[in-house]
Amino acid sequence: MPSELIHKYMRIDHLPHIWCPGCGNGIIMRDVAVALEELIDDPEVNVSREKTVIVSGIGCSSRAAGYMDFNSIHTTHGRAIAFATGIKFAHPELEVIVLTGDGDCSAIGGNHLIHAARRNIGLTVITFNNDIYGMTGGQYSPTTPTGDRATTAPYGNYDRPFDIAQLAAGAGASFTARGSAYHTRETTELIKQGILHKGFSLIDVFSVCPTYYGRKNHKGGAVEMLQWQRDNMVPASRYYAMSEEKRREKILVGILTHNEYPEYTQEYAKLLEKVQTGK
Amino acid sequence: MPGRKKLVLEPEWCKGCGICVAFCPKNALELAGEKVRLKEDNECVLCGQCEERCPDYALYLEELEE
Numbered sequence: 001m002p003s004e005l006i007h008k009y010m011r012i013d014h015l016p017h018i019w020c021p022g023c024g025n026g027i028i029m030r031d032v033a034v035a036l037e038e039l040i041d042d043p044e045v046n047v048s049r050e051k052t053v054i055v056s057g058i059g060c061s062s063r064a065a066g067y068m069d070f071n072s073i074h075t076t077h078g079r080a081i082a083f084a085t086g087i088k089f090a091h092p093e094l095e096v097i098v099l100t101g102d103g104d105c106s107a108i109g110g111n112h113l114i115h116a117a118r119r120n121i122g123l124t125v126i127t128f129n130n131d132i133y134g135m136t137g138g139q140y141s142p143t144t145p146t147g148d149r150a151t152t153a154p155y156g157n158y159d160r161p162f163d164i165a166q167l168a169a170g171a172g173a174s175f176t177a178r179g180s181a182y183h184t185r186e187t188t189e190l191i192k193q194g195i196l197h198k199g200f201s202l203i204d205v206f207s208v209c210p211t212y213y214g215r216k217n218h219k220g221g222a223v224e225m226l227q228w229q230r231d232n233m234v235p236a237s238r239y240y241a242m243s244e245e246k247r248r249e250k251i252l253v254g255i256l257t258h259n260e261y262p263e264y265t266q267e268y269a270k271l272l273e274k275v276q277t278g279k
Numbered sequence: 280m281p282g283r284k285k286l287v288l289e290p291e292w293c294k295g296c297g298i299c300v301a302f303c304p305k306n307a308l309e310l311a312g313e314k315v316r317l318k319e320d321n322e323c324v325l326c327g328q329c330e331e332r333c334p335d336y337a338l339y340l341e342e343l344e345e
Contacts, residue, residue, distance in 0.1 A: 002289065015336065016292045017335070019334065021294035021295055027334050030331070030336065222296045223297050223298055227301070
């Protein structure tokens with residue numbers, strides 16, 4: 001018997017999942033389940049299981065929509081945000097959550113990402129960012145750091161990587177944040193804030209892929225990769241207490257941007273009202 | 280008052296990654312045959328960090344009925 005949380009919010013007949021030993025995706029998927037459970041149980045906020053939809057694309061990360069026991073849809077490669085936009089536009093009262101990966105969301109689906117961010121449509125996008133295409137055998141992705149190796153970059157990747165959270169913020173997303181597989185409680189809290197935020201929110205969560213990215217780059221196994229996150233990523237409470245010089249060496253786990261811009265479906269409702277009443 | 284808790288292990292779900300062993304603050308866990316188990320004479324304080332970081336949901340805290 002798994003824990004009450006897993007039993008309640010996951011399709012346990014599909015578990016254990018197919019992810020490799022030590023894959024960070026299982027940790028992040030649990031963070032999403034905890035965030036949703038806490039919001040559903042909170043009488044102060046209006047989040048229900050019935051009105052929550054989980055949408056995913058293709059890739060290791062995107063298996064999560066199949067494991068999580070909510071209204072869910074597993075879509076085509078890169079199109080999770082496009083499907084989610086349609087769902088949210090048709091039913092603005094739904095809480096639409098996209099679970100995606102670095103490749104799915106910033107390469108194949110990059111255009112959907114920037115335009116959903118630009119429109120500030122009320123989706124919550126959670127990226128399981130593992131710096132590699134795991135499912136197809138370890139090809140470099142848009143977030144693979146310069147110089148790192150992949151099966152398609154045997155001499156090192158010479159592309160410069162995207163910072164997905166900054167990309168979304170630059171395109172107009174009103175809430176962007178960074179989490180990590182190691183920092184479970186902080187990441188869960190950021191996911192909750194992203195879900196409660198009314199506009200487009202993106203939480204870029206650094207996962208770990210020991211099988212392809214770790215092995216190709218001699219980063220050790222899952223334990224060493226999580227230790228790297230522990231030592232190099234710093235929660236906001238400690239990050240802002242550090243000197244500017246120290247901060248430059250570390251990666252913030254916390255909110256990057258938080259603005260109140262008009263939300264797309266609400267703006268559309270206003271336009272409809274105006275046109276239909278002539279006022 | 281929160282109820283008393285116990286740590287439950289599901290070795291069948293364990294893939295032997297060793298994350299729980301490495302991050303247990305009390306060094307209470309070990310791998311045996313690539314499956315997690317509690318050490319004898321362990322000093323587990325039921326902090327739940329293993330549950331939070333287990334990618335395979337193979338161990339968790341359970342409330343004990345009073």
